[in-house]
Amino acid sequence: MTETLTLDEARQIWPILSVSERIEAFQSMERSAADAFFRELSADERGAIVLAQTTVERLPWLRLLQPDDAADVVQSVPARERESVLGLLDEQTRHEVIALLAYAEDEAGGLMNPRFARLRPDMTVGESLRYLERQAQEKLETIYYAYVLDHEQRLLGVVSFRELFVAAREKALKDVMHTEVVSVADTMDQEAVARVMAQRDLNALPVVDDQGRMKGIVTVDDIVDVFQQAATEDIHKLGGMAALDTGYLQTGLLAMIKKRAGWLSALFLGEMLTATAMGRYEDEIAKAVVLALFVPLIISSGGNSGSQATTLVIRAMALGEVTVQDWWRIIHREAVAGLSLGLILGSIGLVRILTWQAMFHTYGEHYKQVAATVALSLVGVVTWGTLAGSMLPFVIRRLGFDPASASAPFVATLVDVSGLVIYFNVAQLILQGSLL
Amino acid sequence: MTETLTLDEARQIWPILSVSERIEAFQSMERSAADAFFRELSADERGAIVLAQTTVERLPWLRLLQPDDAADVVQSVPARERESVLGLLDEQTRHEVIALLAYAEDEAGGLMNPRFARLRPDMTVGESLRYLERQAQEKLETIYYAYVLDHEQRLLGVVSFRELFVAAREKALKDVMHTEVVSVADTMDQEAVARVMAQRDLNALPVVDDQGRMKGIVTVDDIVDVFQQAATEDIHKLGGMAALDTGYLQTGLLAMIKKRAGWLSALFLGEMLTATAMGRYEDEIAKAVVLALFVPLIISSGGNSGSQATTLVIRAMALGEVTVQDWWRIIHREAVAGLSLGLILGSIGLVRILTWQAMFHTYGEHYKQVAATVALSLVGVVTWGTLAGSMLPFVIRRLGFDPASASAPFVATLVDVSGLVIYFNVAQLILQGSLL
DSSP states (O other): OOSOBOHHHHHHHGGGOOHHHHHHHHHTBOHHHHHHHHHHSOHHHHHHHHHHSOHHHHHHHHHTSOHHHHHHHHHHSOHHHHHHHHTTSOHHHHHHHHHHHTSOTTBHHHHOBSOOEEEOTTOBHHHHHHHHHHHHHSOOSOSSEEEEEOTTOBEEEEEEHHHHHHSOTTSBHHHHSBSOOOOEETTSBHHHHHHHHHHHTOSEEEEEOTTSBEEEEEEHHHHHHHHHHHHHHHHHHHTTSOOOSSOTTTSOHHHHHHHHHHHHHHHHHHHHHHHHHHHHTHHHHHHOTHHHHTHHHHHHHHHHHHHHHHHHHHHHHHTTSSOGGGHHHHHHHHHHHHHHHHHHHHHHHHHHHHHHHHHHOTTOTTHHHHHHHHHHHHHHHHHHHHHHHHHHHHHHHHTTSOGGGSOHHHHHHHHHHHHHHHHHHHHHHHHTTTTO | OOSOBOHHHHHHHGGGOOHHHHHHHHHTBOHHHHHHHHHHSOHHHHHHHHHHSOHHHHHHHHHTSOHHHHHHHHHHSOHHHHHHHHTTSOHHHHHHHHHHHTSOTTBHHHHOBSOOEEEOTTOBHHHHHHHHHHHHTSOOSOSSEEEEEOTTOBEEEEEEHHHHHHSOTTSBHHHHSBSOOOOEETTSBHHHHHHHHHHHTOSEEEEEOTTSBEEEEEEHHHHHHHHHHHHHHHHHHHTTSOOOSSOTTTSOHHHHHHHHHHHHHHHHHHHHHHHHHHHHTHHHHHHOTHHHHTHHHHHHHHHHHHHHHHHHHHHHHHTTSSOGGGHHHHHHHHHHHHHHHHHHHHHHHHHHHHHHHHHHOTTOTTHHHHHHHHHHHHHHHHHHHHHHHHHHHHHHHHTTSOGGGSOHHHHHHHHHHHHHHHHHHHHHHHHTTTTO
16 A cells, blocks of 8 residues: 555545554545545544654644544543643643543533634624634634623623624624523533434534533534434444444454453343243143243244334433333333234234144144133233333333343343243143143 | 413423324414424424414414425325415425425435525635625525535535635635535435535535536535434334334324334244244153253344344444445454354353252253253354344345344344254254253
């Protein structure tokens, strides 16, 4: 890779390169292309590239970045390298970055840019425009939303550039600005910030501290990443594993196995209870082997219906459609849904056994009781699986954990054990005196 | 609900209201609050409110909307109402909406706003600013990105308002604009559009037709919804059901049961093969009932490891990290991961059986062979489950379906049947001559 790489070529091969190949590719680009490409990278990728270069080469790269992006890069490098990376920044940016690093990465404060357009309430529209024209030369996140602050930096109002631009120049800013401003606290969780922004259809949100002083601005492009990351984490958890911190192909094999082995082993230990449960019914199985044949069918039906319910509830929670207070409404809905789905599967099961019996005489003389056992168990297991799946996210959230940990495999494991108990108890009830 | 509802009150109670209560709530709001609230609603909600009002009342609501939003409302109402809703629009908007309706909802053309800021290449910066000032009074999506078009509406360049604002007024626009413009085709899928925008960190993207003529603009706030919708659909599918079209609490109970019953029944029919498979080993189970005890443990381990693998691959595909060409790299990674995970679970299983045997003498005189059967089957089933789970999304995409249909329950069902075959074959091999 000694020839010069263009921007488009770099974009194309990037996903399949290893870290060291990426740095090599980066160094083979022309300066303007490399600048543009650097802006498209994630914080981890930027950090790796900055670290791989000599101290002199590092200087210009970081200076391309806004303070919030620079803070993300500082956070992405190993702790022992942080001081030296901070040292690459100019003094103003360094101070801003250090202030940002005081916030947790997933708080509004960790997401915001402290460089926003400021105006004073006693300005006219004309003065405001001239003032913004001067500020536009600096490295502000955006000049398209300007915030009107008093002497203590408290937020008085907001005005869009467009509103200023079309207003009469001699008008007072006070009469143009909006005073009912939606703002978020600097300690608010970033997913909550993203939801406020999406629900209100806003392009920018001011972030204020507990004194009402404006500290920064979050823009809509920031929340795209927040939503994507949050969805990826939830999807990984729903798949029954710890969320990966980096992309699938970027994650080392060992790190990935670790992320998966933890939950898989925990689920395995839980699932061992099925062997214990089955052990308690060993005599029944010995007497009526036919019962064993339907075990996978019955427990998987409970698991599948539970997986549907838990997935629906977790996503609705993530989107803010459902809150903890809604559990009572949901248990009602899911009870009806679970019973209906159980009746559907029970009927299919009944038809299946009676058909096979008529065609192949598979299930012996007591086939009617066997069919009744299977059908009735399905109704019970599916109803129970649906209820358990829908309520587990609430229980987990109540315990202080992330509801997305109520993964499909977790619910399936839970329902497998209880499903077996339901099945064999129904069997004892119906088959007593015939097969058992 | 006869008293006047404020904007904040409306936002709070909104999620728990039925459709008819929503319309009532809406009508009880003051006009300015109702205006603001109307802008925050989804197309479906807007459509329902417009339809519920008399023709005279309807007029002002729709006129608040940009053509792309108005088109979404038209699409959300029943076909027989579309003409009457279109009739509420002013002539220019009606023409724009009809042009947008020609595109599929999930194409760039169905997402874009046709009202964008246009400039001519022979203007100066000063003329451009004055021209934008005039355009800013109209209902444009944004004036912050202006597109330079030739006489045939072909896209020549782009310039941000901020760049114009800080440039010398007498400069030629040609010398300020960027000519390397990232644009998307009007027929491009909206998720692909969203990915281009997120990867390039852009705030707006021009949409062009196959002649290179610019037709509209997509802004970053549009793609937030695209990503959220796409993630919700994928999550629902991964949970083993058809994606809901509306929110969980907004979806009627019957509609929801339908969405769930389809996949659940299909999975149930597939899972019936386990009963057939078990039936083939009925004699073995009768001879060695102990084998039946581990059936749930073994098949669920295969299902769980398959669920992890399929979830990872599907999300990586949705984020554009993994494409169809990568299947060979992935099969290698997953083979190693699957074998490692299988060895971990196999070891835990071995320890479990030997411990229980030492403590409770549960598994009879041939416990060593039983333990070996279970451990070896786990290695095989987990490796196979992982491979099958990682490859299923590729197979499904190859067949032309959405890879997210390779849900955790689907993979589990697939692996259950093959897992049983692996287990009983390993058992025959090891237990031949002792238990069997």
